[in-house]
Structures are given as C-alpha cells and as structure tokens.
Amino acid sequence: MEAVNCCLPVTEDVVWVRVEEAAESGRVRRLATNLAERLAFPPTRAAEVGLAVTEIGTNLHRHAVEGQVVLRSVRGADRAVIEVLALDRGPGIVDLDLALADGQSTTGTLGVGLGAVRRLADDFAITSRRDRGTILSARFRPERRDADDDVSASGLTRPLGGEEVCGDAYAVRTAPDRLTLMMCDGSGHGPLAATAAREAVRVFCAEPASAPEEMVARLHAALRGTRGGAVAVADLDLVRRTVRFAGLGNIAASVLADGRKRGMVSVPGVAGYQARTIRAFDHELPPGARVVLHSDGLTERWTFDPELVTLPPLLAAASLLRDAGVRRDDASVLVASS
Numbered sequence: 001m002e003a004v005n006c007c008l009p010v011t012e013d014v015v016w017v018r019v020e021e022a023a024e025s026g027r028v029r030r031l032a033t034n035l036a037e038r039l040a041f042p043p044t045r046a047a048e049v050g051l052a053v054t055e056i057g058t059n060l061h062r063h064a065v066e067g068q069v070v071l072r073s074v075r076g077a078d079r080a081v082i083e084v085l086a087l088d089r090g091p092g093i094v095d096l097d098l099a100l101a102d103g104q105s106t107t108g109t110l111g112v113g114l115g116a117v118r119r120l121a122d123d124f125a126i127t128s129r130r131d132r133g134t135i136l137s138a139r140f141r142p143e144r145r146d147a148d149d150d151v152s153a154s155g156l157t158r159p160l161g162g163e164e165v166c167g168d169a170y171a172v173r174t175a176p177d178r179l180t181l182m183m184c185d186g187s188g189h190g191p192l193a194a195t196a197a198r199e200a201v202r203v204f205c206a207e208p209a210s211a212p213e214e215m216v217a218r219l220h221a222a223l224r225g226t227r228g229g230a231v232a233v234a235d236l237d238l239v240r241r242t243v244r245f246a247g248l249g250n251i252a253a254s255v256l257a258d259g260r261k262r263g264m265v266s267v268p269g270v271a272g273y274q275a276r277t278i279r280a281f282d283h284e285l286p287p288g289a290r291v292v293l294h295s296d297g298l299t300e301r302w303t304f305d306p307e308l309v310t311l312p313p314l315l316a317a318a319s320l321l322r323d324a325g326v327r328r329d330d331a332s333v334l335v336a337s338s
Contacts, residue, residue, distance in 0.1 A: 010075045011083070013157050013166070017057075019067040025057030028069050032084065035071055039080040041142045049082055049140050052120045056086045056136070059114075064088035064134070070156070079142065081122075085156070085314065087135045087322050093128035100126075125312050127319070135318045153179055154313035155334035156321050158297070160189045167193025167229075168295045168332035171201045173209065179236040179336050180209065183251050184219070185295040186229040187270065189330050196226040196272070204233075211235070212246035213280040216271070220248060223272030231271040234264070234291055236338055243291055243338075246280040250296045257289035261304040289338050290316065297331025298324040313337055 014035060017028050032053040036046035053069070060067030065088055072083040093099045100114050114136075118124040121138035122145060128134040152174075159166040167186035172179060184200035186193030203222040204215065212233035219231045230249025237243070245253055247266025255262045264283055269275040285291070290309045302324040308316045313335040325331045 011154075012073045012075070014071045014073055016158055017069045017071075019057050019060040019064075019069055022058075022061055025054055025061055028057040028071075029054045032071055032082065035073060035082055036140075039073060039075075039082065039142070041082075041140075045140070045142055045144070048120045049084075052117045052138060052140070053084055055114075055116050056084065056138075060086060060088060064090035066090075070158075074139070081142070082140045083314075084138045084140070085135070085318055086137075087133065087318050089133040089322065092130040092132055093134055094130065096126065096128060125315055127307065127311055127315055129307075133322065135315050135322070137312070137314050137318075151313060153181065153334065153336035154317055155332060156314070156317045157332040158321060158325065158330070160297075160330050161327060163190055163330070165191055165194040166332065167197055167330045168297065169194075169197035169201050170293065170332055170334045171204050172334075172336070173205070175209065177238045179238070179338070180212075180215075181234045181236070181291065181293055181334055181336055182215070182219075182231070183293045183295065183332060183334055184229050184231045184271070185249070185251060185297075185330070185332070187227045192227045193229065193330065196223055196229045199223060199226055200229070200231055200271070211280065212244050213278050216246045216248050216278050217275075220269075220271045220275045220278070226272055228270045228272030230266070230295070232266055232293060234293060234336075236285060236291060236336060238285075238338055241285045241287065241338075243283050243285045244280050245283065246278060248275055248278060252292075252294050252296070252298070252300050254292045255283055255285065255289055256292060256304060256309050257284075257286040259304060259306070261302075263300075285338050287338075291336045291338065292316075292320065292333065294320065294324075294333040295329075295331060297326060297329040298333060299326055308335070 123139040186196035232247035232251035
C-alpha cells in the first residue's frame with residue numbers, strides 16, 4: 001500500500017521478507033536489484049544496492065532472531081530512491097562502533113556487513129538494544145551523494161500474513177510551520193480494504209486544507225460506496241504548539257512528550273457507513289514531542305519509551321511495529337516529529 005507524503009516523496013512499502021533461511025538472502029538481493037532496475041538505477045549502483053542487501057540478509061540469517069527486511073521505494077518529482085529497513089528481535093549489538101567498523105564480526109550482531117552497508121548507502125541509521133533487537137535503515141539514490149532529505153514524518157505498513165496488499169494507508173501534508181497527518185484502516189483486509197484506504201489518501205491529498213473534523217467528514221462522504229474504514233486526521237501547529245485531532249473508528253493516536261504517552265480520542269463509527277458525530281480535540285504539543293498514529297494492527301498497550309522521541313521517525317515507527325504489532329491484521333504506524 002502506498003504511503004503518500006503530499007509535497008514530499010511518495011513512499012511505497014514494496015515487500016516484506018522474513019529472513020530465516022540462507023536462501024532468503026538471495027531472494028532479498030534479487031528483489032532489491034529488480035527494484036533498482038525498475039527505478040532506472042545505473043547498473044553499477046544497482047549492483048551496490050544488491051551487495052548491501054545481501055550483507056543485511058546474510059547477517060540477519062546468521063545472527064538475528066525473527067529477522068525481516070522491508071524494501072521501499074521513495075518517489076519524488078524528479079527522482080526515486082530505494083529504502084531498505086531491517087529489523088529483528090535478536091540479542092542486540094553490544095558495541096555499535098565496533099560492529100560498524102569494516103571487517104568486524106561479533107556473535108549476536110548483524111555481523112561483518114554493517115560497515116559495508118553504511119559505506120554504500122547515502123543515508124544510514126541504526127538502533128540496537130541488548131535482548132530486544134536491532135533496527136537499521138539504509139537509503140540508496142541512483143547517484144551517490146550526501147543526505148539532503150529532512151524527514152519530519154515517516155511511517156510503515158505491513159499486510160496481514162498471506163496478503164499481497166495492505167488495507168492500511170497514511171499520508172502527510174506539509175505547510176510552513178504545520179504538519180497534517182492522515183491514516184485510514186480499510187475495513188477487513190485484502191484488495192477491497194486497500195481500495196478504501198487508497199481513496200482516503202487520494203481525497204486527503206486532493207482536497208483543500210481544512211480543520212481535522214472537516215477533513216474527516218469529507219473522508220466519510222468519499223468512502224461511501226467502498227468497504228469503508230477507520231480514519232483519523234491530526235493537525236500539528238508548530239508555532240502555537242498544539243495538535244488538533246479528529247478520528248472516526250479505531251485509529252489510535254498519542255502525543256509522546258515529557259516522559260509520557262498521552263492518548264487522543266477518536267469517536268465510534270465507520271467512515272463511509274456510520275458517523276453519528278465527528279468531533280475534534282485540542283492537545284498540547286511540547287517542544288520535541290512526537291505524534292504517533294497507528295491502526296489496530298498494533299496493540300494500544302505499548303508504553304512510553306525514550307527512544308521513540310529521539311530515533312529518526314522511520315526507526316521509531318519500525319520499533320513500534322516490531323514490538324506492538326499483532327499478526328492477525330494489517331498494520332500501519334506513522335510517527336511525526338515536532
């Protein structure tokens with residue numbers, strides 16, 4: 001399912017691969033190389049992407065527990081890049097500096113490939129905690145150059161096991177001193193749920209900017225004739241330091257700040273079918289706060305973790321999905337910095 005950033009690149013989670021057998025490393029490499037070719041990467045750069053992904057997959061197989069690789073395409077107006085995300089529940093890396101040195105391998109880490117992956121990638125980020133696991137992201141542009149992306153919000157979607165498409169989707173609109181987030185969890189799963197979620201993204205991006213409760217009402221009207229779903233919109237005012245939130249259905253939303261997780265309230269209903277009332281609520285947005293939206297593919301029982309306000313948004317989203325995700329449903333999570 002596409003995760004759309006209005007005015008920023010469009011991100012698509014192309015495939016999730018669980019790396020438990022040695023053969024999966026080769027599969028991940030082939031998928032990554034094919035993606036690079038589809039995005040018109042030069043052959044040399046496509047080979048570098050394949051090498052980096054091979055290192056990631058091989059070391060997940062050798063050292064990690066429940067290792068997974070996510071391949072993502074990030075398409076802008078004039079270029080497309082590849083983003084690789086790896087996450088596991090393994091023993092973690094005791095000494096990241098040592099592990100990132102080329103040629104180093106320590107039992108219980110991702111191993112010798114980390115230094116090579118960081119060197120080949122244009123952007124690289126990693127977090128690892130003992131007995132909890134490791135998460136890394138690596139971004140590859142067609143032509144090598146220094147990082148130039150300021151990513152203030154990032155998310156992740158994962159389909160229900162056995163499904164090829166995710167019925168959840170999110171989008172982000174940007175304006176000076178403002179971020180507006182939208183998430184839709186299409187009812188059920190599979191192609192019909194994905195169709196509803198895509199329609200919510202289309203309308204959110206096409207309609208003029210409006211208050212969250214007005215946008216939710218528009219989404220409710222737009223989803224008539226589809227399977228419908230849960231929708232939510234959060235508007236972050238970075239000057240007034242407030243977030244206005246409106247939700248219809250079971251999209252969970254929280255503000256993370258001052259060592260606490262503060263929930264934001266959605267009202268009962270199903271967009272496209274039933275909405276007795278649509279209300280918005282205002283919340284404080286302290287400096288440095290994070291705003292998190294997620295579908296019911298994640299349990300709401302997760303608690304505040306200081307890393308969630310310091311990690312890059314994508315790694316924070318991946319951490320939440322790994323630790324709070326449930327396997328019986330589509331899942332999506334969106335994290336925004338403020």
